[in-house]
Amino acid sequence: MDKKIKVAVMGATGAVGQVFMWMLADHPWFELAYATASASRVGLQYASTVHWVMPFEMPKSVRDVEVKEFNIEAMKEAGVKIVFSALPAEVAREAEPQLRDNGLYVFSNAASMRYDNNVPILIPETNVEQLDLIKDQGYPESGFVVTNANCVTTGLAMALAPLRKYGIKNIVLHSYQSVSGAGYPGLSSFDITDNCIPFIKGEEEKIEKEIKKILSIAPEVYCYTVRVPVMFGHLEAVWLDLEQDVEVEDIINDWNTFKEVSDLPSTPELPVEYGADNTFPQPKYAFWGKPSGMVVYTGRLKKKNGKIGFLLLVNNIVKGAAGGSIQNAEAVVKRFGLI
Ligand SMILES: NC(=O)c1ccc[n+]([C@@H]2O[C@H](COP(=O)([O-])OP(=O)(O)OC[C@H]3O[C@@H](n4cnc5c(N)ncnc54)[C@H](OP(=O)(O)O)[C@@H]3O)[C@@H](O)[C@H]2O)c1
Numbered sequence: 001m002d003k004k005i006k007v008a009v010m011g012a013t014g015a016v017g018q019v020f021m022w023m024l025a026d027h028p029w030f031e032l033a034y035a036t037a038s039a040s041r042v043g044l045q046y047a048s049t050v051h052w053v054m055p056f057e058m059p060k061s062v063r064d065v066e067v068k069e070f071n072i073e074a075m076k077e078a079g080v081k082i083v084f085s086a087l088p089a090e091v092a093r094e095a096e097p098q099l100r101d102n103g104l105y106v107f108s109n110a111a112s113m114r115y116d117n118n119v120p121i122l123i124p125e126t127n128v129e130q131l132d133l134i135k136d137q138g139y140p141e142s143g144f145v146v147t148n149a150n151c152v153t154t155g156l157a158m159a160l161a162p163l164r165k166y167g168i169k170n171i172v173l174h175s176y177q178s179v180s181g182a183g184y185p186g187l188s189s190f191d192i193t194d195n196c197i198p199f200i201k202g203e204e205e206k207i208e209k210e211i212k213k214i215l216s217i218a219p220e221v222y223c224y225t226v227r228v229p230v231m232f233g234h235l236e237a238v239w240l241d242l243e244q245d246v247e248v249e250d251i252i253n254d255w256n257t258f259k260e261v262s263d264l265p266s267t268p269e270l271p272v273e274y275g276a277d278n279t280f281p282q283p284k285y286a287f288w289g290k291p292s293g294m295v296v297y298t299g300r301l302k303k304k305n306g307k308i309g310f311l312l313l314v315n316n317i318v319k320g321a322a323g324g325s326i327q328n329a330e331a332v333v334k335r336f337g338l339i
Helices: 015-024 072-077 089-101 124-136 151-166 203-215 248-256 318-336
Strands: 005-010 030-036 082-085 105-108 144-147 168-177 220-227 234-242 272-275 296-304 307-314
Touching: 005 015, 015 030, 015 318, 030 072, 082 089, 082 318, 089 105, 089 144, 105 318, 124 144, 124 151, 124 203, 124 318, 144 318, 151 168, 151 203, 151 234, 151 248, 151 272, 151 296, 151 307, 151 318, 168 203, 203 220, 248 272, 248 296, 248 307
Parallel strands: 005 030, 005 082, 082 105, 105 144, 168 220, 272 296
Antiparallel strands: 168 234, 234 307, 296 307
């Protein structure tokens, strides 16, 4: 690509927004041209106002970025074509349709438009064909919104995509979700220190709905989602009832040979990696892999009474959020080109 595509990040100071700023700092196709946060930060220099929570240094190139107001005309004047949204759902509900109606290409982490019939919940490794839905939103004459899934669902969909061929009848899932999943500042330390919270509002319903839409399957889904005192990475314990009788060796082989075919910059060579060690995976590996945080790790695979059980780890703010959105934008650029 001769010239990079100009992009905006909305909600650049939040947990997901910070990952966008980090991953876009040296992206081969995209160049940050506009960043927003809430009104009180407008006009401030990014480094002076953000509370940086990433487990590594802020990239130098984003330190001096000025936080701007939400202004579609100003975005367009800055040359922006793609908008990455890390806004709370209630703010996104207003902003994202306006951006689309103004011809911009929106890649959102918010849940507000995920269940619209003409809006894909995209994970390039699992359902890139659903990108055609953007034509139902009026593309190429108008803009569009592409969402990514709830972070737990992203990890689940990645592990299940290569197993779809066996027929997925039932899914039982128990999650152990990190505090970064609640954004910044998120939960009170009084509530989460030395504790686990056995309820995350709306989460179980999202997983049930989204896994069906993403993989075009109709299993029964039984979930408990629990917040645990861990900073990054969601661990998920999964049990499956499959139509076919399958051996664990087949499943390991399916994961080891699972690939995303279009060779996107943010897709790892092995998007799902299985580890045979009994202590694998753990949230402390959330930023492993290349690109960092984009690999879903599986482990503890077993078969009992015909059921298949395993654990998985997904980096909720990278593959499960900003990294997934960037990968989705890469998939659109690759598939349609930018007009
Ligand atoms: N965290 C995760 O693991 C995760 C995973 C998948 C999806 N998501 C979704 O991604 C979105 C962002 O999540 P997050 O965890 O990054 O949340 P967050 O840490 O609370 O960040 C929210 C961002 O939106 C900005 N914002 C809030 N109200 C605004 C307003 N009225 N106008 C303009 N900007 C406003 C905030 O700016 P200020 O800093 O100035 O307040 C901040 O930059 C949410 O929809 C969430 O459900 C999150």
